[in-house]
Amino acid sequence: MQATIEVKDLRKxxxxxxALDGMTFTVRPGRVTGFVGPNGAGKSTTMRVVLGLDAAESGSALVAGRVYRTLRSPYRHVGALLDAGxxxxxxxxxxxxxxxxxxQGLGARRVDEVLDLVGLRQAARRRAGEYSLGMRQRLGLAAALLGDPPVLMLDEPFNGLDPEGMVWIRGLLRSLAAEGRAVLVSSHLMSELQDVAGHVVVVGRGRVVADTGVADLIGRHTTxxxxxxxxxxDAVEFRGGPR
Incomplete structure (x- = not known):
């Protein structure tokens, strides 16, 4: 199957x-695509529609060339981290x-492999309720990687990570994209995305306002x-400022 996420004219x-007003974009293989926008811009709703957790009123969302609900053993096609908790x-x-x-028909050996990959092997038998937020993020990433999928969708994966964890996840995301996977990362941390993403989809009020290379955007701005x-x-929910 092709390693892509294809969102076309989603409305909800x-x-x-x-929530969604004609949302349209494609996440292509071999690069990390940042998915950014203000609160309420439609990012989470779009990801939930792609994964079949919400239904759009019109439009289409395909992952690896298929509607998510038609995938057999979906973990083998797409891995997702939406809520580390x-x-x-x-x-x-x-x-x-x-x-x-x-x-998903996967064995214990693969579980141990992903625990090693995310650095949780030594803490694997601890109760998840004892984990810090950063450790829960790593556990969520391990779950997303279980099926060795060609497509990954990660919502705020940098949350709770310490400086060492930030360095680690940047390297992980780059390596996953270098293997030819399509990696979609939703985040509010522009500095992290600037370091790791090759492409960015900027959304506001349920629609795409920019779909371009990070280098192109930075070339026209400082950061x-x-x-x-x-x-x-013009797409933020509220504005703060001095009284």
């Missing part, structure tokens, strides 16, 4: 609120991953953060 409302706190990290692995602020100035 929550009551009178427009989505783990039973009384269960050990290893048992948490074993439960997910067995549901990715500066470009982001200019592009989204």
């Amino acid at each position: 409302r929550f009551g009178s609120t427009v 989505a783990v039973q706190p009384s269960r050990s990290a290893r048992h948490h991953l074993l439960w997910q692995a067995h549901s 990715l953060e500066e470009a982001y602020l200019e592009l989204t100035r």
Whole structure:
């Protein structure tokens, strides 16, 4: 299957609120694509629609060339980290991953491989409820990588990581993209995305306002953060300032 995420003309409302207003973009293999926008811009809703957790009123969302719900053993096609806290706190990290692995026909050996990859092998038998936020992020990444998928969707993966963890995850994301995977990273940390992403999709009010290379944006601005602020100035939910 092709390693892509294809979102085309997604539209969705929550009551009178427009969440998605023609959202359209493609995440291509071999690079990290940043997915950025203000709170309420439609990032989380888009990712949930791609993964079949929410339904759009119109438009389409394909992962690895297919609608998510039609994928057999979906972990083998797409790995996702949407909420690092989505783990039973009384269960050990290893048992948490074993439960997910067995549901996909994967064995204990793969569980141990991903625990090694994210640096949790020594803490694998500790209860997940004892983990710090950074450790839970690593556990969520391990789950996303279980099926060795060609497509990855990660929501705020930098949260809770210490400086060593930041260096580690930048290297991991680059290596995953270098292997030919399509990697979508939603984050508010522009400095981290500037260092790791090759492409960026900027969204506001449920639609794409920029879909371009990071180098191109930086070439017209000093930093990715500066470009982001200019592009989204009319799409923020609220503004703060001196009284």
